[in-house]
Amino acid sequence: MTPQQFQHSILTWYDQKGRKNLPWQQDITPYSVWVSEIMLQQTQVSTVIPFYQRFMQRFPDVETLARAPLDEVLHLWTGLGYYARARNLHRSAQCIAQDHESLFPNDLTALMTLPGIGRSTAGAIRSIAFNQPAAILDGNVKRVLARYAAIDGWPGKSETLKKLWAIAEQLAPKERTAQYSQALMDLGATLCTPNPNCPTCPIAGACRALAQDNPHAYPGKKPKKNNPVRHTYFLVISKPTGELLLQKNPPEGLWGGLWIFPQCDDMNAVETFCERHGICTASRQVLPQRRHTFSHFHLDYQPIRIALKTDTNHAIYTSNDRYWYNHQSPRPLGMPAPVVELIKAATRAL
Numbered sequence: 001m002t003p004q005q006f007q008h009s010i011l012t013w014y015d016q017k018g019r020k021n022l023p024w025q026q027d028i029t030p031y032s033v034w035v036s037e038i039m040l041q042q043t044q045v046s047t048v049i050p051f052y053q054r055f056m057q058r059f060p061d062v063e064t065l066a067r068a069p070l071d072e073v074l075h076l077w078t079g080l081g082y083y084a085r086a087r088n089l090h091r092s093a094q095c096i097a098q099d100h101e102s103l104f105p106n107d108l109t110a111l112m113t114l115p116g117i118g119r120s121t122a123g124a125i126r127s128i129a130f131n132q133p134a135a136i137l138d139g140n141v142k143r144v145l146a147r148y149a150a151i152d153g154w155p156g157k158s159e160t161l162k163k164l165w166a167i168a169e170q171l172a173p174k175e176r177t178a179q180y181s182q183a184l185m186d187l188g189a190t191l192c193t194p195n196p197n198c199p200t201c202p203i204a205g206a207c208r209a210l211a212q213d214n215p216h217a218y219p220g221k222k223p224k225k226n227n228p229v230r231h232t233y234f235l236v237i238s239k240p241t242g243e244l245l246l247q248k249n250p251p252e253g254l255w256g257g258l259w260i261f262p263q264c265d266d267m268n269a270v271e272t273f274c275e276r277h278g279i280c281t282a283s284r285q286v287l288p289q290r291r292h293t294f295s296h297f298h299l300d301y302q303p304i305r306i307a308l309k310t311d312t313n314h315a316i317y318t319s320n321d322r323y324w325y326n327h328q329s330p331r332p333l334g335m336p337a338p339v340v341e342l343i344k345a346a347t348r349a350l
């Protein structure tokens with residue numbers, strides 16, 4: 001199949017079968033493409049839709065996002081995971097507002113200098129929003145092209161990735177770039193899925209993986225390794241009136257900028273924390289250990305519920321980075337999923 005035949009097949013299929021009603025396919029702008037592309041990284045469409053709608057309602061354009069407090073951006077990201085994406089969106093919005101007069105650049109190099117915008121996201125913004133030629137290679141497209149051209153190897157390896165980009169560039173059209181990018185993404189999301197529906201595929205006749213009768217072999221799997229396990233204690237400290245103590249993580253690193261419970265490495269550190277802060281407890285309860293899995297390690301966390309005797313524990317509440325969270329009138333803050341779950345459990349128990 002020539003690149004032109006490939007494009008024609010994909011576009012004809014898209015015209016008949018492609019998805020055209022997703023929220024980010026209405027009123028397409030560089031901003032809407034950018035936000036949706038970032039949200040869709042590592043996350044399924046059905047999960048993204050409500051997050052995208054809430055986000056766009058609150059931050060309808062790049063200027064509004066640039067002016068917003070990071071806490072609010074992280075708050076609207078709570079539950080979506082991979083919070084570096086939200087921090088980068090916020091920083092990039094500020095760069096676009098300050099350095100580009102709130103207008104998105106349309107060339108790949110300038111787009112890729114913005115925090116969190118890689119080659120594929122830049123390609124998506126350029127092809128979909130500006131209708132300019134550019135290749136894309138998100139997770140779904142990697143799967144389609146690895147199968148189409150029978151590219152061996154895990155796409156996380158630079159050698160494999162290089163081959164996939166070469167094919168993506170070779171196949172990308174000069175016209176109808178927006179529809180083509182959408183079509184490729186749609187094909188990967190709806191048809192060339194992990195369990196592909198090859199009989200209905202518009203490029204089945206030229207697909208090498210299908211010719212080998214082995215689409216499942218592509219793309220190559222990530223080499224298996226046992227992720228390490230880290231341990232921590234979360235102190236779920238509550239006032240008699242029910243407020244829970246949260247503290248803000250430093251802006252970078254794991255759960256950067258998010259609000260979490262005070263953490264201790266071991267029980268000795270828990271005792272030291274309580275002594276240092278003059279904590280008078282009415283009760284203390286060690287709850288069952290839970291696990292939260294990140295892409296590169298597991299976090300086993302042991303919640304310890306500490307109910308304060310009195311309301312006047314000022315020593316704990318001494319900085320801007322600590323906050324008594326009131327579930328009846330919560331401030332918009334970003335919190336990781338384990339903290340959200342523990343807050344729900346703690347407030348149910350009140």
Ligand code: SF4
Pocket residue numbers: 144147148191192193196197198201202203204205207208209210215
């Ligand atoms: S023929 Fe099957 S494996 Fe090949 S691209 Fe189409 S859906 Fe994917």
